[in-house]
Amino acid sequence: MARIVYREIGGGAGFASLLGVLAAFIAAGLASAWYMDHYGHIVTGMTNRIVWGMPHVFAVFLIVTASGVLNIASLGSVFGRTPYKPMARLSGLLAIAFLVGGLTVLVLDLGRPDRLIVAMTEYNFKSIFAWNIILYIGFLAVVAAYLFVQMEQTMSRFAPAVGWFAFIWRLVLTTGTGSIFGWLVAREAYDAAVMAPLFIAMSLSFGLAAFLLILMAVYALTGRPLGDQLLNRLGRLLGIFAAAVLYFTALQHLTNLYAAEHGDVERFILLEGGIYTALFWVGQVVLGGLVPIALVYSPATARTRAGLAAASALVIAGGLAQLYVIIVGGQATPLVLFPGMEVQSSFQDGGIASYIPSLPEIGLGVGGVAFALAIAVVGMKVLRFLPDSLADDAVDPRYRPGSDGGEHLNPAGGVSP
Amino acid sequence: MTLTRPNPYIRPRSEAQGGPETGRRDVLRALAAGAGLALAPGVTLYAFGGPAEARPPGEPASAQVRWGLLIDVNKCADGCTKCVTACATENGWSDNGRPLTDAQWIRKVKVTDPRTKASKSVPMMCQHCAEPPCVDVCPTGASFKRADGIVLVDKHTCIGCRYCMMACPYNARSFIHEPVEDQKENVPRGKGVVESCTLCVHRVDAGRIPACVEACPAEDGGAMAFGDLNDPQSEISKRITKYASTRIRADLGTDPGVRYQNL
Numbered sequence: 259m260a261r262i263v264y265r266e267i268g269g270g271a272g273f274a275s276l277l278g279v280l281a282a283f284i285a286a287g288l289a290s291a292w293y294m295d296h297y298g299h300i301v302t303g304m305t306n307r308i309v310w311g312m313p314h315v316f317a318v319f320l321i322v323t324a325s326g327v328l329n330i331a332s333l334g335s336v337f338g339r340t341p342y343k344p345m346a347r348l349s350g351l352l353a354i355a356f357l358v359g360g361l362t363v364l365v366l367d368l369g370r371p372d373r374l375i376v377a378m379t380e381y382n383f384k385s386i387f388a389w390n391i392i393l394y395i396g397f398l399a400v401v402a403a404y405l406f407v408q409m410e411q412t413m414s415r416f417a418p419a420v421g422w423f424a425f426i427w428r429l430v431l432t433t434g435t436g437s438i439f440g441w442l443v444a445r446e447a448y449d450a451a452v453m454a455p456l457f458i459a460m461s462l463s464f465g466l467a468a469f470l471l472i473l474m475a476v477y478a479l480t481g482r483p484l485g486d487q488l489l490n491r492l493g494r495l496l497g498i499f500a501a502a503v504l505y506f507t508a509l510q511h512l513t514n515l516y517a518a519e520h521g522d523v524e525r526f527i528l529l530e531g532g533i534y535t536a537l538f539w540v541g542q543v544v545l546g547g548l549v550p551i552a553l554v555y556s557p558a559t560a561r562t563r564a565g566l567a568a569a570s571a572l573v574i575a576g577g578l579a580q581l582y583v584i585i586v587g588g589q590a591t592p593l594v595l596f597p598g599m600e601v602q603s604s605f606q607d608g609g610i611a612s613y614i615p616s617l618p619e620i621g622l623g624v625g626g627v628a629f630a631l632a633i634a635v636v637g638m639k640v641l642r643f644l645p646d647s648l649a650d651d652a653v654d655p656r657y658r659p660g661s662d663g664g665e666h667l668n669p670a671g672g673v674s675p
Numbered sequence: 676m677t678l679t680r681p682n683p684y685i686r687p688r689s690e691a692q693g694g695p696e697t698g699r700r701d702v703l704r705a706l707a708a709g710a711g712l713a714l715a716p717g718v719t720l721y722a723f724g725g726p727a728e729a730r731p732p733g734e735p736a737s738a739q740v741r742w743g744l745l746i747d748v749n750k751c752a753d754g755c756t757k758c759v760t761a762c763a764t765e766n767g768w769s770d771n772g773r774p775l776t777d778a779q780w781i782r783k784v785k786v787t788d789p790r791t792k793a794s795k796s797v798p799m800m801c802q803h804c805a806e807p808p809c810v811d812v813c814p815t816g817a818s819f820k821r822a823d824g825i826v827l828v829d830k831h832t833c834i835g836c837r838y839c840m841m842a843c844p845y846n847a848r849s850f851i852h853e854p855v856e857d858q859k860e861n862v863p864r865g866k867g868v869v870e871s872c873t874l875c876v877h878r879v880d881a882g883r884i885p886a887c888v889e890a891c892p893a894e895d896g897g898a899m900a901f902g903d904l905n906d907p908q909s910e911i912s913k914r915i916t917k918y919a920s921t922r923i924r925a926d927l928g929t930d931p932g933v934r935y936q937n938l
Contacts (some may be wrong), residue, residue, distance in 0.1 A: 298866045300852040305775035309837040309850060369835015369850060369867030377834050382816040387838050391814060444808060444844030444927060593846055595799070595923060596786050603784040603799070604774045605846060611775070 262344045262652070264409075264642035267480050273639065280632040287625010290618035291366035299369065302619050307611035308589050313367035315581045316623025319464065320360030320630055321394070321435055322457060323577075325428040326465020328353040328401065330492075332428075335421025341488055341654040344645040345473070346421075350405040351637045352469060353428075354398055359630025361394055363622055386437045393431040400424045409642065432458045439584065446523040447588030452513065456506035460577060463499035466492065467550075467573035472634065474567060477648065485650030486561070487657065493566045497554040500573055504547045507580070523591050526610070527583060534587035537579040546576010586613050729882035738822040741805075742874055743904040743932035744888070745911050745920060746798055750898035751891075753796040756783055758899065761890030762800075765875060767859040768849075778849035778864075780872045781887060786938075795938060798887070798899070801826055801847040801872035802923060802931030809839035809848065818869075824904075824932050825874045833868040840869060844924050847871050874901075904932060 267273065294302060304311040331350055334343035365371050378395075381388045404424045407413040436457030442448040470492055477484040511528065514520040527534055550569035552559075559565030590611045595601055601608035638644055650657045730736065759781050763769055768778040780800060787794040803826045809818045810826065817833035820826045828839075828848075840848045848871040855864045861877035864870060875885035883889075884901045891897035902911035914920075920934040 295867075298853045299850065300773075300776055305852075306779070306840065306849050307775055307846070309840045369837070369869070370833065373832070373834045376815055376832050377836075380815040380817075380832055382810075382813050384810075385812050385814045385838075387812060387814040387836065438838075441812075442808075442841055444842065444924070589841075593844060595784065595845065598789075600787040600789050601784050602787075603782050605779055605782050605784075606775065607782075607784050607799075607846065 263646045264347065264644060265646050266640065266642055267476065267635075267638045267644060269639065272479065273635070276635060277632065280628045280635065283628030284625050284632060286621045287363075287366075287623075287628065290621035290625065291371070293618050294367070294622070295371060301616060303614045303616045304619070305611065305613070307606065308586060308613040310585055310589065311613060312582075312586075312615040312619035313363050313622050313626075314585050315578060316626050317360045317363040317367070318435065318585065319578055319581050320356045320363065320626055322432060322461045322581075323464040323468050324353050324356035324360060325397070325432045325435075326461030326463065327356060327469050328424060328428050329462055329465055330469055331404065331421065332425040335418055336425045341485075341491075341650075341657075344648060344653050345469075347405060347408055347643045348473070348638075349469065350401050350408070350424075351641075351643045352472060352634055353401050354405075355630045355633035355637065356468070357394060357397060358633055359626045359628075362629055363626035366622055367619075386434060386441055390431075390434045390438060393427070393434050397427055397431050400427045428461075429458060432461045439588070444593060445588065446514075446520050446594060447527070447584075447591060450510060450513065452506060452510045456503070456510060459499065459502040459506050460580065463496065463503050463573055464577040466496050466499055467570035467577075470496065470566060470570045471574070472631075473648075474563060476638065476644065480644070482644070483647045483649040483652070485648055485653060485657075487650045488648060488653060489563065489566055490561055493554040493560065493569065496566075496569060496573065497551045500547050500550050500569075503580075504543065507542070519594075519597070522594075523588075526591050527587055531587060531590070534583050534590065538583045538587075541579025542576045542583060545572050546579055550576070589613075730880045736821040736823040736825070739905060740822075741824040741904040741932060742879060743803065743824065743902065743911060743934065744874075744885075745900040745902075745914055745934045745936060747893075747898045747900075747936040748795045748797050749937040750893040751796050751798060752893070753785065753794070755796070755892070757890045757892055758798050758887035759783060761886040762872070765859070765878075765886035766862045766873070767855075767857060767864060768870075771853075776852040778851060778870060780849065780870070797935065797938065799845060799847065799923075800887075800933070801874070802845050802929070802933045803872075803874060805930035805932065806928060808842040808844065808927075808929060812838045812842040814838065821876075825876050825879070826871075827873055827876065828869055828871065830863050830865055830868050830870070835867040835869065837869060843871075844927055844929065 302311060328349055330342055330348075331346035331353075333339045334346050365374055365377075368374075368377075377391060381392070383389070400420070401424055404417070404420045407416045407420050433454040436454035439448040440450055440453030470489070474484065474489070476482075511524060514524050527538055529535060531538075550572045553565045553569040553572070554560055559568075590613065592601075592606075592608050592610070595607060645652070647653075651659075762781045766780060768780060771777050782799050784797045784799045785794055786797050803820075803824055805820075805824065807818070807820055807826050810820050813819075814836060815832045815834055817829040817831075818826070818839045819829060835850065837850050840846075840850060848869050850869050851864065851866050854866045858864050862873070875883075875887075878885060888897065888899040888901045891899045900911045900914060902909040904912060904915070906912055907916075914936070915934060918936055920936045921938050922931045922934055925931075
């Protein structure tokens with residue numbers, strides 16, 4: 259195995275135009291945030307019934323993905339898988355980028371984003387939300403330290419310990435994010451401990467999907483070698499993570515179905531919820547779960563980059579659908595004020611709350627994604643995050659041509675001997 | 676109708692206090708006050724049973740008091756919204772014809788038995804829980820409960836995250852979606868923060884009763900009673916002792932300060 263050499267990505271017209279496109283989306287996001295802040299949330303689709311909408315779908319997606327994308331680094335440092343170690347720096351960079359992107363969306367959606375300093379200085383330690391703020395800031399610090407000990411030769415002896423610490427921190431962080439919903443005792447759609455492990459499974463799945471897409475895109479655009487076996491293994495791992503999401507989702511709904519009191523919420527999400535039911539079954543379960551699993555395991559597509567890219571994109575689309583169902587669908591059903599009774603009011607108590615996301619909300623969310631990607635791209639440009647080569651023989655000391663069942667990823671699709 | 680009706684449910688401190696536990700606390704409080712605190716005169720007056728109904732400026736709310744409401748829904752007429760109107764007038768919020776984004780500090784909820792179709796009209800507002808989920812979840816501590824049980828939002832530290840609205844079991848909180856105008860002197864409001872029924876804290880501190888209670892036109896003293904749930908001699912406590920009452924979603928263990936009779 260050759261020594262891994264890390265090098266910045268080149269500049270040039272391609273780099274500039276990519277940044278230009280991202281900057282346009284970031285500008286649209288900022289304009290959306292200004293519009294919402296200036297006129298108030300009246301210009302959004304959010305109401306006093308659906309208090310968290312599309313910005314939260316994007317923000318939570320980015321935050322969950324941030325913790326998941328760090329898993330690639332953990333595979334090397336915590337689980338000792340040597341072939342993944344060269345990707346640890348990129349993993350850390352993307353973790354920071356996605357978290358900053360998600361937090362930016364979250365902050366700009368606040369009713370008073372100008373009071374960010376209050377959120378950073380006044381803490382109610384009984385609030386899981388306050389703990390999350392600490393966990394997010396800590397995550398940025400821990401991952402930054404992790405990157406430092408990896409990139410500074412004299413500090414490399416600390417890398418395993420810091421890697422372990424970062425791994426534990428990310429598990430706690432995603433537990434916290436899931437618990438923001440899991441600890442809402444009054445809401446039938448949440449109030450479940452399974453939210454924490456569900457969110458951890460989601461983070462592993464979304465994070466790996468995002469990592470794969472970015473890895474393949476960057477290595478293709480920069481013309482650097484990327485090993486087929488490496489991608490093949492990550493693809494199979496993606497299938498396992500996607501299955502884990504389906505498992506915890508099944509557990510979440512089966513547990514609810516067993517309790518008669520949650521029957522109305524489950525009937526809404528699983529059967530009668532219109533867009534939410536469609537997003538759940540078609541978006542999350544089929545397109546975001548079953549199809550990607552089939553793509554990474556079926557012989558026809560399993561070892562093709564097109565199949566892997568499609569599976570990754572579907573996992574991400576399914577993830578957004580899942581978060582939309584959890585966050586918006588979970589609020590659409592009415593709170594049970596008087597169990598067993600019918601209720602009506604000027605606040606539409608007892609009725610399903612409608613929500614139509616507005617353009618500024620979507621603009622803010624997409625702007626957050628663009629911001630995360632811009633941080634990643636600029637990071638790769640200015641610092642040495644990317645190995646010159648991720649070819650199989652460069653990263654895996656045990657690599658033997660054809661050792662993976664004699665099949666390799668083929669850029670054109672299909673299986674090469 | 677005057678808006679300065681004194682609070683018939685608040686008895687003078689001298690009457691309301693008593694019992695060894697209270698006395699011991701008062702001595703401790705007086706000792707603390709004697710240690711050179713600026714609040715000493717007010718605290719001392721309170722501790723030794725001054726006849727203050729209104730809370731003097733600077734004196735903290737007392738944990739000996741638990742303000743609460745008792746609402747007799749048999750007396751609450753379907754279609755009557757006088758409490759809602761009075762609250763809006765007193766606190767400066769209004770119906771702009773957008774019920775899902777307008778502030779609704781109090782609303783009337785029609786509760787119907789699906790089998791018998793018998794229905795009741797129930798005023799619903801912040802329930803001023805002893806264990807308020809909104810206070811638990813607020814990241815900055817802007818949602819807080821006063822010592823006397825009134826749950827409030829500090830408009831200076833609320834960042835508008837709306838997590839309290841996710842946590843409230845009663846949909847009692849409103850996020851301000853639009854710029855607000857014509858604010859009332861005692862009720863600061865602002866776009867981008869969360870607000871809810873304050874139990875007319877500015878009136879209660881001045882020794883008066885909440886606007887909704889005062890406006891309730893029902894016979895026999897109205898459908899709503901306000902008072903100190905901790906004082907066994909208060910009118911509200913006597914009624915709760917005499918008649919069965921219930922709390923909405925009592926199963927959640929939030930111990931609301933608002934009770935309902937004949938629900």
